Amino acid sequence: MERYVFYIVALIMIVFAIASVSSRKMLRSVIYLLFVLVGIAAIFFLIDYNFLAAVQLTVYAGGIIVLMIFSVLLVHHIEMKLEVAKVSKRILTATTCAIGVGVFVASIYSYDFNVVEKATTTTTAQIGAGLLSYESGGFILPFEVISVLLLAAMIGAIIIAKGKKLEDGRQETGD
């Protein structure tokens, strides 16, 4: 049964991934991309990795797609369709994509995967302990590096959003 669910989800993901890059309407592409991301979450649920599935839904489906829809809605001529590229460019893109797919498929098939018969689901407590452990196999260093990176990104965003410095005493009207 799980095999059929996997094939159905995979088929949906492939169809919508192709639709996402071939659609000429901007907002529709975003929605097709949303379906692909939800499909990835479904795969995570299928392999019983609930935490990552929920992260996928929150961060990608709920966060990034909403931000993308926002930015698409703010674009001026949203109803305009994408121009079709020249034939030579399309051929070039198609060959590059084919090479990329070839590399992926070749490397996946050359790797000998271990099939785990009895998989146990990871609990949140285990993930938290793993993130904070500094022994071997712990992730404290990447965790800290990422938090510093996020802090830097946040400060940068605030600086950009604030714009020009205020002149002392006199408020400047932003344009």
Place this chain on the structure above:
Amino acid sequence: MNISLSITKSIHDWLYNIMPEGAASIVEMVLIGLVYLAIFAIAGLFLVLLERRVAAWFQLRIGPNRVGFQGLLQTMADALKLLSKELTGTVKADKFLYNLAPYFVIISSLMALAVIPFTKEFHAFDINIGIFFLIAVSSIGVIGILLGGWASNNKFALIGAMRSGVQTISYELSIGLSLLTMILITGSLQLSEIVEVQKSGWLIVQGHVPAIIAFMIYMIAGTAETNRAPFDMVEAESELGAGFHTEYSGMKFAYFFLAEFINMFLIAAIATTIFFGGWLSPFGITESIPWLGVLWFLGKTLTLVFLMMWFRWTFPRLRVDQLLTLEWKYLLPINLVNIVIMAIIVWLNLTIQI
């Protein structure tokens, strides 16, 4: 004694007797899905009726009271009327996205409904990341509103949708953080375990001061998340017509409308589960009769729903800038400090255990 369990168990045995295992499990999934759809429709319809009666009560009117006893069938009649209505659309709108939008809203609230523990047995999907799943799923509903607003090809609908996006993204933070405050006590995200923890006192009692602060923040943010007054800038009637669903008619309008009420029920149900012990009775007075749990659960949930309706008919609508100030300058900092206080309380074992 254990009525709900014995019914489901006998159906389960009967199904496995008459057909092979794979087919039986699929039939069971379909049956559970149908049960939840029925709950969804009935709860939605009667919450609409409740809202109208409460509104009438607050405004010294009687409210719907002609169709059926005390107007009980009024919303059923309304639903029949909506079913028979013509589905209109706007020219030059994206028909595909226009038709798709209501399903985002309704599916996200249906998925959230699946993880709510009505009683110990009546719990469709007891996932080990329960609360996180709820937060994740509820963040998808806003896509439906944004799409519906844009695909209507109507300026008012678009403004409503943009406001909704801003509002939901901001207040989701507060919902998540206030629930996280309570997770510090339970130590688990699984909803059934959270209810079990509360056998030694509901969490709002166990966590005393920070729990009450978290509850207040949760209710404010929850009201904002469901786009209800006083946070109903999304469909501010005096400014935007009906907001993002101005152009929707018939059943598609009903989907948005039902989903809004189900979301209100969900917010109240989550608050019941996290703060008020879910299906547990106060001081365990009906612990020997487990099926009474569903009555306790619905009683607590409907009390909180009534509280939200009370908000709606009491407070005036906020402006957009006031709404954002409330979230980013007050609720969020209070919430962050609150988490630290809660962590200290849990660390020093200062929780109240009955």
